[in-house]
Amino acid sequence: MTLAPLRDFVTTVTRLVEQTADEARLLPDVRAALARLVGRDDWLPDELAQPHPQFYRQYLLHADPLGRFSVVSFVWGPGQATPIHDHTVWGLIGMLRGAEWSQAWGPVADGRLQPQGAPLRLEPGQVEAVSPTLGDIHRVSNAFDDRTSISIHVYGAHIGTVQRWVYAEDGTRKPFVSGYSNDWLPNLWTGPTPAPALPRMSGAAVRAALRERREIALIDVRDEDPFAQAHPLFAVQMSPDRIDADAPWRLPRRDVPVVVYDDGNEAGGRADAAARRLQALGYTAVFRLDGDLPGWRDGVRGEPPGELFRDVNVPSKAFGELVEHEAGTPSLPADEVKALLDAQADVVVLDARRWDEYQTMNIPGGISVPGAELVLRVRELAPDPSTRVIVNCAGRTRSLIGAQSLVNAGIPNPVAALRNGTIGWTLAGHALERGQSRRHPDAVTPASRAAARAAAQSLAERAGAVRLDAAGLAEWLRGANEAGGRTVYLWDVRTPAEYAAGHLAGFGHAPGGQLVQETDVYAAVRGARIVLTDIGGPDVDPDNIGIRSAMTAHWLAQMGWQVGWLAEVAPDAAVATGAWQPSALQAPVTERLPLPAANRYRRPYEGTDNPQAAMQAYLDWEFGLVAQLARDGTHGFRVLKPA
Template identity: 50%
Template structure:
């Protein structure tokens, strides 16, 4: 790949753009783990490894202002070149990269989804969101008190570990369904997540919506529960949808009032169409219902983004700070409640009623992507023969967790961004075969690998899925990692084997976020 020259933008100019509330996509193109160690508040992680898979979906306007940086890894210029090839016309490099931001006095943040997490801490500080300690909640459960525990995370997270007896109610569903789950106004409602943010936002949503029940966040979530020496449950499967839905009119009225107070606009289809066509302005469109509802039928042009996760991961779904966001649902509650939080986070946000009116599309959410490059492919059976001959090296560019769980025997793992370094570790071979889960990412990585070697480069047709489906041998483990596992940051609040020191350090970090917001000064958060 020929790397072209790009203009540089100073940290001061980036900051001025943020303060002017103009559109900008500040992109950290490193892998997720180094990104999570240090980055500016409004930096969005768009790894070089996955640019072709994610850019068009996350940056829908091709002439948006894009500023790319790394921390000296040599990824920024190639990523900018790749973005130019994908049709982006206003691409610059951050002068000095991450070090330049630091040297200019810019505030640096750790972890992921930092805008939402820091906003959650500000909400608690401003609104004194009610909470109960792990010991207090355990006492209620032990006494068999009139209490219901609602887990505001994704169902998969809830299944991995949760409060015993809890019910999965992802954040956007809380106001819509709490009256069904706790019909007696005397029932104590507890909202939990793994750490703090989703339980704070979920609890405050119920408070803002004026539900009659006493409500409290589980202070510090499952981390707090574990640090208190209490046992979590695993494999629970109770969902909010297991309880029959009642009359949502009270929830609709409450959500409408909360949205009004937050300054959320109500849009017509014609207004949304005009916004999408408006030059020089990015308009994101999200359907905040559950993935199952979205797949059954949704408005064309709307991406699926369940409301609770959208509020938690706004930087993932909408990396263009200063953009407009339009939300829709079919109940008048979920979009309004989600929009109320986005408005408080400084977004220009509107609601379009009626996700299931007009012409609809079906199927799961799928990002738009460029055409797959033409590559030489090899079928699993032929690859098996090549491997038996001992003259072929397989490089797996899938997620490292997937590779460790199972992979083709003898395959090496490397993120696409580290292929040059990987070749220094992998023994030389007569040919290289790239693979991943489906072969999609491998097809884009093939052009990078071909530029690094004079040996022929092939792609496994159908990827690892095709190999496993053919019943060919497989193995697991991390014996052949050609790169450190930098593709994903291990959250201190996920999984079941985290060190207590890491969990406590994570809480201490969250407690300091409000002070960091003050030092940074670019957030425009306004808590109602």
């Protein structure tokens, strides 16, 4: 193995770009030099030719110091492909090993993209050119389903610094900056150059950013089970093998401060690997947490220690406990609710969890009404104001938030949370139903809708959420795309079926109740902005707008987020269909990917076969969260009292 061919190629291209920047004059000579380079296969270091089992990799081979060109190796595992994308600068692709397909795409009259011509197959030694003048949008894929292919790309800029675009077939696009998979460079004259040491950020500095509402993401790179045993309040779990799939949608801005840590027992190996991978994806402000988890727990260099929390989705669970503590959310114990049901009292039980959770087990007679739907649909399910409404979940949080939603919205019925949810029901010795299919009706009367809308929007305003029109949304999005701007998350809070039938392009799917329950999943950057919508498209019935989105916004605002709910959209707003695909940069993934059993945290409140001691311990932990919040001091929660 010798780097001499690569060194000669870089020397040649350097001389060429010094002579001219004119693409028409430059490309033929660079093409000829690249053809010579890929005409032999004895120079690419093995470390820069390794595939990933799920995603293609891009390794930086050389970056011109003046940013005039860069050279990378693209390594394709079997069957891997890019999304449709552009380059914005000239580029040449030379095939080194295997083969790849390149399919050009272009816009048609209605703005959609369609394939342009037949796909081009590149074999070893062949070279293809792309540029804004020649044709800049294409999709590339490995021609083989059973072997690795490698191509060498040369770009007319340092491609890891260039904002480019990925496209959907409907013509909508999202910005991205490509990154690199290597943490060392094949220095062409003196040998490998190690990557610089990662900068450190202290726990005290992280806590200061949280208190001051500055954007920051604190990433725990351990597996889910150890993460659930102890972590800082606003830490989010993202193991290294999930970064490629999850970082693009969970950390949408590449310049946000990202602080990673592990348990300190791996000599930094896992945290370093995750940090380098984030850098390779284009993140420019990646830090290691000074002292890792032990440093947070104990403090380093004289700084005070930080609080550690158990379980998952802790910010939301702690907030739910604070709501009960400060707002006095009414609740009833399991025995009392069971007695009401046995007596066939005028009572309705509404299950605020996801549909799949409800089907696993439910309170007898309970009806599935996921959290964001409660205020909209409760009047259809309990039209008599004397009917008692009981809201339940598996544990406490969604019961409390759901019941308090109805109290805040001012429904006339007596309302209570089922104290401790299905856990409390089980600990009291009562049986649960399984496999039920009762769910809220889709139809809502105009009177019910109007009452829900007025209540939700009044609450959102009182809580400090922002009403956004099309111009306001555009302003927030402009800020998200500017250097030094704010991260903006876009979430459609309606039901899965409504979202799949038609949603505003660019909005992901986060049913409102789950968004409040799992803010650490859906908004990993603390201090970011969140835009919520319940609009499926420009032709939506205006009476359906601003109920579920405003109701969800009133909770997120109390949790310290700057949140807006979308009241209208432009008449030409693009609409997409289908289930949510979290990242346009990667292959579609589901909302909840399975984890290996050894790595997954078994929630005490899921299923029906958990030990009762574990259930009781979980409840005891939840009861202590308010005190933990006070000790931690970073939460920024503010509970809205009922009017």
